[in-house]
Amino acid sequence: MSPSRALSRDSRSGPTAFDVLFQEEYAAQVRRAFLMVGSEEAAHDIVSEAMTAVYRRLDELEQPVLYLNRCVMNGCRDWGRHRTRWSKLVTSGLSPERATAETDQDRVDLAEALAALPYRQRAAIVLRFYGRESEAQIAEVLECRPGTVGSLIHRGLAKLKESLS
Amino acid sequence: MNGATPEFEDFISSELDERAAQVSVDGPLARTAADIVAVGNGGWTWPGGRVVFSTATALVLVLAVLALWRAERPVSVEPVSGGAATTEIVVWLEPGFSEDEALEVGRRLIGGPGVVSAAFVDAEQTEADFRGYFADEPELLDLVDPAQLPLSFTVVAEGNPEIYADWAEQIPEVAAAQYAGRR
Secondary structure (H helix, E strand, O other): OOOOOOOOOOOOOOOOHHHHHHHHHHHHHHHHHHHHHOOHHHHHHHHHHHHHHHHHHHHHOOOHHHHHHHHHHHHHHHHHHHHHHHHHHHHHHEOHHHHHHHHHHOOOOHHHHHHOOOHHHHHHHHHHHOOOOOHHHHHHHHOOOHHHHHHHHHHHHHHHHHHHO | OOOOOHHHHHHHHHHHHHHHHOOOOOOOOOOOHHHHHHHHOOOOEOOOOOEOOHHHHHHHHHHHHHHHHHHHOOEEOOOOOOOOOEEEEEEEEOOOOOHHHHHHHHHHHOOOOOEEEEEEEOHHHHHHHHHHHOOOOHHHHHHEOHHHOOOEEEEEEEOOHHHHHHHHOOOOOEEEEEEEEEO
């Protein structure tokens, strides 16, 4: 649920609107960020940064939850863009013997398949199938057209199915 | 059609729910609203002394250093147009291409939406980049065959980088295209 506009940070009269927002959103956002980046520590860091950004701009935000969603997903993208680059290098740079051995040992699971998706496909899948967000809501978070969300989900599911089969 | 049935979509939902439920949201890593307020009002550390934003900030700094390093050693493919408000996208090729083959792909990459320029990151540079980044992890370096590292291009494009990334990922030789920062 979205707290109303012009939320107060003033704590003199009990729990603030920010306290309420934090209580309603922190856990869910950490879980969502974890699905995106695969690290609990990073998920807490990303959500804390996003929450701090919301706190600092709370008085001027019309839709603080939407802003929080965007900050969290952008944090996941920024965190992942470098890490993904090098994990891709590491995976593809393994010697053939080593790579084969690791493939035999470890069946690809959903977490690995999800991590292998490009950021926007991964984000669309997590928002749709974990967050149960509509395509219109996802489009607002990812700042793209709803039709693009449909395409991202379509392509993401196809890759997941291929990876898991 | 991606062939994803409602049953497969339900399977994805339930797997994500199960995985997310394993995350500790109130353990030692968790912050409180008071922590956020303290940092938001100008603090620099979370309670316990841990430096704020350690992981994310470190990665951004590493990325910035690598971007500067790359900028000093570009191997230009072909500048296409001039313009402002550009962003940088890293385009990784599937592994196994020779440098000549990669440059052929590069000529297609510069035809994408909004491209200003593209710099080829050759095998030597990729290996040096990789070794520099993982200099403190020699065990990891030993595991990797440098000849297998995939080649890449650093593309500078105008407009929304996601549009270019989506376009580039349709090219079969491209493994992934990732937004890498403002230019």
